[in-house]
Amino acid sequence: MSAEPRLLEVRKNILKQNDVVARMLRERFRGQGTFVVSLVSSPGAGKTAFLERTLTLLHPHYRVAALVGDLATENDAVRLARSQAPVKQITTGTLCHLEAAMVDHALAGWDIGELDFLFIENVGNLVCPSSYDLGENLRLVLLSVTEGEDKPLKYPTIFNSADVAVITKMDLAEVVEFDEESMKANIQAVRPGMRHFTVSAKTGAGLPEYLQFLTARLAELTQKTSV
Amino acid sequence: MSAEPRLLEVRKNILKQNDVVARMLRERFRGQGTFVVSLVSSPGAGKTAFLERTLTLLHPHYRVAALVGDLATENDAVRLARSQAPVKQITTGTLCHLEAAMVDHALAGWDIGELDFLFIENVGNLVCPSSYDLGENLRLVLLSVTEGEDKPLKYPTIFNSADVAVITKMDLAEVVEFDEESMKANIQAVRPGMRHFTVSAKTGAGLPEYLQFLTARLAELTQKTSV
Numbered sequence: 160m161s162a163e164p165r166l167l168e169v170r171k172n173i174l175k176q177n178d179v180v181a182r183m184l185r186e187r188f189r190g191q192g193t194f195v196v197s198l199v200s201s202p203g204a205g206k207t208a209f210l211e212r213t214l215t216l217l218h219p220h221y222r223v224a225a226l227v228g229d230l231a232t233e234n235d236a237v238r239l240a241r242s243q244a245p246v247k248q249i250t251t252g253t254l255c256h257l258e259a260a261m262v263d264h265a266l267a268g269w270d271i272g273e274l275d276f277l278f279i280e281n282v283g284n285l286v287c288p289s290s291y292d293l294g295e296n297l298r299l300v301l302l303s304v305t306e307g308e309d310k311p312l313k314y315p316t317i318f319n320s321a322d323v324a325v326i327t328k329m330d331l332a333e334v335v336e337f338d339e340e341s342m343k344a345n346i347q348a349v350r351p352g353m354r355h356f357t358v359s360a361k362t363g364a365g366l367p368e369y370l371q372f373l374t375a376r377l378a379e380l381t382q383k384t385s386v
Numbered sequence: 387m388s389a390e391p392r393l394l395e396v397r398k399n400i401l402k403q404n405d406v407v408a409r410m411l412r413e414r415f416r417g418q419g420t421f422v423v424s425l426v427s428s429p430g431a432g433k434t435a436f437l438e439r440t441l442t443l444l445h446p447h448y449r450v451a452a453l454v455g456d457l458a459t460e461n462d463a464v465r466l467a468r469s470q471a472p473v474k475q476i477t478t479g480t481l482c483h484l485e486a487a488m489v490d491h492a493l494a495g496w497d498i499g500e501l502d503f504l505f506i507e508n509v510g511n512l513v514c515p516s517s518y519d520l521g522e523n524l525r526l527v528l529l530s531v532t533e534g535e536d537k538p539l540k541y542p543t544i545f546n547s548a549d550v551a552v553i554t555k556m557d558l559a560e561v562v563e564f565d566e567e568s569m570k571a572n573i574q575a576v577r578p579g580m581r582h583f584t585v586s587a588k589t590g591a592g593l594p595e596y597l598q599f600l601t602a603r604l605a606e607l608t609q610k611t612s613v
Contacts (some may be wrong), residue, residue: 201429202541203533213520230513232539254542255482255513283540284513285429286457286482305532305558306430311457313510314429316480331532334561 177291180259184294191272194377195279197293199317200301201310202283205327207235208360209301210280214242216370219340221275221377226265228257228282235280245269255287262293275377285310289320297376303328304337311345318346320344330362396480404518407486411521418499422506423603424520426544427528428537429510432554434462435587436528437507441469448604453492455484455509462507472496482514489520502604512537514549524603530555531564538572543574552596553583556604557589 179345186229188195198206217223224245227235236248247265262279271277279295281288300321302310305328311318318324324346332339339357346353356372358365415422424484437452444450451472454462463475474492476484489506499506506522508515527548529537532555538545545551551573559566566584573580583599586605 201510202537203428203431203530231542232536234536234539253513255511282513283428284482286480286509286511286514291481293596303430303532305530305555309459309461310429312454312461315458328532331558331561334558343476 174290177259180301181292181294184259184263185296187271188277188294188296191274192275192381193271193274194297194373194380195277195293195295196297196299196373197279197281197295198299198301199281199285199288199321200283200303201285201306204283204301204303204306205360206280206283206301209325209327209358210278211239211242212360212363212366213278213370213373216253216366217276217373218242218244221374222273223276224269224274225276225278225280226262227280228261228335230254230282239280251282253321255282255284256291257281257288257293258259258291259293269278276373281380285314285317290318297373298322299325301325301327302342304332305335308341308345310339311342311349315349318349318353321350321353324353326355326357327360329357329359329364366372401517404486407490408519408521411460411486411490412523414498414503415521418501418605419608420498420501420504420521421524421600421607422504422522423524423526423600424506424508424522425526425528426508426512426515426548427510427513427530427554428512428533431510431528431530431533432587433507433510433528436552436554436585437505438466438469439587439590439593440505440597441471442601443464443528443593444503444600445469445471448601449500449503450503451496451501452505452507453489454507455488457481457509459556466507478509482509482511483518484508484520485518486520492607503600512541512544516543523607524600525549526552528552528554529569531559532562535565535568535572538569538576542576545576545580548577548580550599551580553582553584556586556591 168265200206214223225239226247228249233248236246239246249261262352297320356369427433441450452466453474455476457478460475463473466473476488478490525548583596
């Protein structure tokens with residue numbers, strides 16, 4: 160007997176459990192007026208550098224915090240803590256994605272009601288995180304200019320599960336002969352109408368537009384909540 | 387009841403099945419004097435560019451072929467075919483790794499006995515491929531200089547399942563301020579004694595040392611087989 164049908168069945172159960180926890184988290188976030196952003200990308204696309212800049216720029220004006228997932232090490236939490244925002248590391252062992260229950264567990268003891276923005280940095284992986292809802296309001300998929308313009312075509316599932324694409328390391332665009340039109344066309348081929356930002360955490364280019372987008376989304380959320 | 391113990395049990399069965407097929411493949415490769423190299427890395431680390439150079443340089447002197455895994459698209463097979471070597475694409479759907487049975491299936495109809503080298507490019511992922519033996523003689527883990535020096539610490543499992551590390555895109559080392567000593571220290575921390583090569587598929591730097599290593603390993607294999 161092939162083990163595959165059984166595996167699918169068990170995986171479906173886990174997803175169902177995950178969806179229940181994710182829905183609970185989403186309702187809690189919404190009720191408390193916290194806008195939750197998750198970040199997915201391949202390893203080394205610059206999630207942590209981008210998030211450190213985001214936290215540093217938002218921290219003086221908004222109440223922000225971050226959860227960060229990795230198989231091993233607390234390195235990213237240490238890097239992100241330089242932003243002065245509260246940060247917690249989630250280590251997943253050999254698991255290639257975060258699950259809603261891990262987010263729920265990591266939030267224990269934090270007063271989420273105090274937060275405007277919560278950022279969740281997923282494990283570096285362009286495949287596994289796509290199936291797991293974390294209760295976030297916005298899922299960003301990050302792609303660096305050094306990875307090649309074909310990534311949306313090769314990893315369509317993650318683009319279909321994300322809301323917005325962020326093209327990172329734009330400071331390297333010229334040296335790697337990055338073709339923005341080709342990348343844009345590939346994103347649109349997989350996910351017509353998907354919005355994207357081009358940014359550089361190093362130079363700060365593109366960050367104002369992105370932060371304006373985030374704060375507008377927070378304003379929408381709190382208006383809805385207060386009605 | 388938690389679904390986790392059942393998932394683990396089923397996963398173990400799949401791994402056992404995979405190991406049986408992998409062992410069969412390994413014996414077949416060994417018996418026919420074919421040296422098999424697999425490549426793993428995160429998406430965009432430059433596996434395909436590196437493999438295209440490898441095939442192009444080896445093709446005039448050795449009988450070489452390649453299998454290449456991706457979730458979707460035949461792009462990589464098209465790129466690799468420019469080397470003039472025979473190439474087949476394996477599309478995995480939503481699966482984040484290749485399995486031995488997929489390799490076995492893709493080889494049907496090819497006379498492996500004719501080959502000196504078979505290269506297998508895995509799906510771009512630094513987590514999933516680590517548990518799946520493909521019957522290869524040598525597993526390379528590729529890391530680009532743009533990904534950051536901390537990757538070995540954050541993805542220890544893949545470094546423990548690989549034999550040799552290849553640091554790619556060395557042409558970008560200066561512009562991204564790549565710290566080779568730090569990367570080497572991190573590789574050694576996770577996997578003491580692991581050999582590494584530094585290469586650039588763009589400039590060709592480091593490729594002669596790497597090819598010399600491969601051809602020496604092929605000579606060892608054929609000596610053993612002919613005894």
